[in-house]
Amino acid sequence: MKKIPILQIEDLYKQFPVTRTFTDRIKRAPKQVVHALDGVSFTVDQGEILALVGESGSGKTTVGMNVLGLQVPTKGRILFDGYDVADWATGRLRSRKNGDELGRLSRRKQILALRRRAQMVFQDPYESLNPRQTTWEIVVEPLEIHHLGLSADEKEARVRAALEDCGLAPADHFWSRYPDELSGGQRQRVVVAGALVLEPELLVADEPVSMLDVSIRADILTLLQSLRKARDITIIYTTHDLATAGYFTDRMAVMYLGRIVELGSTVEVLKEPHHPYTQALVSVAPVPNPRKRRKRMILQGEVPNPIDVPSGCRFHPRCPIATEECKMTDPPYVEISTGHKAACLKI
Amino acid sequence: MTTLEVRNLSINYITDDGVALNAVEGLTFSLEQGRSLGLVGESGCGKTTVMLSLIRLLPEAGRIVNGQVLFEGRDLLQISERDMQAVRWKDVSMVFQGAMNALNPVRTVESQIVEVLQLHSIVNSTKDARIRTGVLLELVGITAKRGKQYPHQFSGGMRQRAVIAMALACNPRILIADEPTTALDVMIQAQIIELLEQLQRELNLSLVLVTHDLGVVAEMCDDVLVMYGGTVAEYANSDTIFNNPQHPYTQRLLKAFPDIAEPGSELASIPGNPPRLDNLPPGCRFEPRCHVGNGEPICLKELPPLVEIEPGHHVACHLVDEKESHEKNTHPSNRRPL
Structure with a gap:
């Protein structure tokens, strides 16, 4: 299979200002910013499933938000199919070359065009569905918003295909049901169907299974995997659970405090982690077999406050092998094998 | 020595219409001192109902219709409510599900643990209670002086530790932990698992761990009881369950x-x-x-x-x-x- 990059993320920075209280102003306390993303670069190929893993506060959700243009990066850019997402999502794309239709569209139409191609699946299916809408209303709504000029029959066919691809077959059984008449797994399927009905090329799934039961979890993950086959869709899967990511993703990016510390094929990263942070994460992930109990490499404390990012290597305060050098030098990426890199001075 | 023995326990829930729904049927297991038992199954299979019935804290609609819960030979289902109060927390204590949100937000962590100690007359004076609270917090890896802080000043992992400290306040023999690591980050989850293992060793605690995370069970438990639809599906040591399930x-x-x-x-x-x-x-x-x-x-x-x-x-x-x-x-x- 030829690899065509669909998404290029180049040196992305995202900072959020910290709200200053009245007393802060009087005391003339310095302005502070949260460094949510601090130089993130990677590309995603068409039809690939990429896992973004890390603890809370590592910036994985922020990446997803920026990729979809729901937030505007402070620095750096994201190219989706060659277009800058930040401009696209605000309808500010300009015509770049002759015959480029997109840049000539009105703002609203530009934004809709992006939404049609990139969609999101949220974490909690108990909260992301409107309890007063039926399954049909939820799934057909994107089609109505986008005025695709579809006839009633075509709409029905689209909704049916989306629901049945998501395992809600026959679709007629489900479309007059309200969310409270569905089980947790069915709800998450409806959420995925709602994202799929526009036939997007890119899906950002933010912790889509963390609220679900073991068996349903396996179900939804298998579903995401089958969607790639059925619709050649590209998926960015955000999670803190390495085991679920290991099951169905092609590549894995491990994030720590707004940086990618290790990136490579999922199997390679899990079997031979090189960055000490990845090693620790892999070692503490519970293995469902008492014969395979491993020595846990427990990091003390928690992810530091992203307002004061540690100097040098940002992982040094918790790193078991850190030396003086690590406090000073920000480590560059080291290529371990083709497509597998890690940012650590000790490799 | 068998610390806890549950025999043929059956529990019904009575609906508003007076219909009895069978939530747990014929549950039997035993737990030796210092060992750990994992109770696993999907949501809705009765895990939490079983745990609540062990300390007789079932919701009003719950009825224990049959069976025995023997703690060191004494049937906890037969004793009076007053006697049960003495057993709860002192002999059998519990870390509830969603413990991170179980702390009172408007009181300091210390005062909440002090309350437990005083209610159960473990200490003679408030001063002793404070000292003991400090010891408990240190035991779970929190600096004693942080007890003066409020729950919102604690991170999720620390709140979970504080709740465990509270459950250990009266030196219980059995600790029941209902999903103690769900909703925590991976590394924090590992820290809590390590803490529970260490406490179990040092205090010779018997541990009942209720969870749907098979990985955590494989890491921590000696025995595993798999529940389905309120009944025991399989019950064996953890190696058998994971490597030779029948x-x-x-x-x-x-x-x-x-x-x-x-x-x-x-x-x-x-x-x-x-x-x-x-x-x-x-x-x-x-x-x-x-x-x-x-x-x-x-x-x-x-x-x-x-x-x-x-x-x-x-x-x-x-x-x-x-x-x-x-x-x-x-x-x-x-x-x-x-």
Whole structure:
């Protein structure tokens, strides 16, 4: 299979200002910013499933938000199919070359065009569905918003295909049901169907299974995997659970405090982690077999406050092998094998 | 020594219409001092109901209709409420589900632990209570002086530690932990697991861990009890459950759980949903989802009894029984029901 990059993320920075209280102003306390993303670069190929893993506060959700243009990066850019997402999502794309239709569209139409191609699946299916809408209303709504000029029959066919691809077959059984008449797994399927009905090329799934039961979890993950086959869709899967990511993703990016510390094929990263942070994460992930109990490499404390990012290597305060050098030098990426890199001075 | 023995425990929930729904049926297990038992199963299989009944904290609609809960030989279901109050927290204590949100937000962490100590007259004076609270917090890895802070000043992992400290306040013999690591980050989860293991060793605690995370159970527990639809599906030591599971439900459950040591391996969900309490199948409760059975009449009609197929390995399945006797050629009289 030829690899065509669909998404290029180049040196992305995202900072959020910290709200200053009245007393802060009087005391003339310095302005502070949260460094949510601090130089993130990677590309995603068409039809690939990429896992973004890390603890809370590592910036994985922020990446997803920026990729979809729901937030505007402070620095750096994201190219989706060659277009800058930040401009696209605000309808500010300009015509770049002759015959480029997109840049000539009105703002609203530009934004809709992006939404049609990139969609999101949220974490909690108990909260992301409107309890007063039926399954049909939820799934057909994107089609109505986008005025695709579809006839009633075509709409029905689209909704049916989306629901049945998501395992809600026959679709007629489900479309007059309200969310409270569905089980947790069915709800998450409806959420995925709602994202799929526009036939997007890119899906950002933010912790889509963390609220679900073991068996349903396996179900939804298998579903995401089958969607790639059925619709050649590209998926960015955000999670803190390495085991679920290991099951169905092609590549894995491990994030720590707004940086990618290790990136490579999922199997390679899990079997031979090189960055000490990845090693620790892999070692503490519970293995469902008492014969395979491993020595846990427990990091003390928690992810530091992203307002004061540690100097040098940002992982040094918790790193078991850190030396003086690590406090000073920000480590560059080291290529371990083709497509597998890690940012650590000790490799 | 057997610290806790549960025999044939059955629990019903009474609905507003007066209908009795069978939530737990014929549950039997035992727990030795210093050992740990994992209680696993999907949501709605009765795990939390069982735990609440052990300390008699079932919601009003819950009724224990049959069975015994023997703590050091004494049946906790027979004693008066006043006596039970003395047992709770001092002998058997509990870390509740969602413990991170179980702390009172408008009181300091210290004062909440002090309250426990005073209620159970563990200490003579408030000053002693404060000292003991400091010791408890240090035990779970929190600096004593942070006890003066409010829960919102603690991170999620620290709140979980504080709740564990509180559960340990009266030196219990048994600690029941209901999903103690769910909703925590991976590394924090590992810290809590390590802490519970260490406390168990140092204090010779018996631990009952209720969770749906098979990984955590494999890491921590000596024995595992797999529940399905309010009944025991399989009960054995953890090595047997994970490496030689006999009940179809256990087998399916393990296949549905991703193993980080085998990235890229196949994952198979269990089709269908756990039974609803108001619509329990008449026979084996797993029958509608079972991949081994083919609608055998016995599976459709009778609830399978829990049978010890080899020493310490109990399975409740009509079909395992047969298969085992064919394979191992054991005489049926060797297999004794519990």
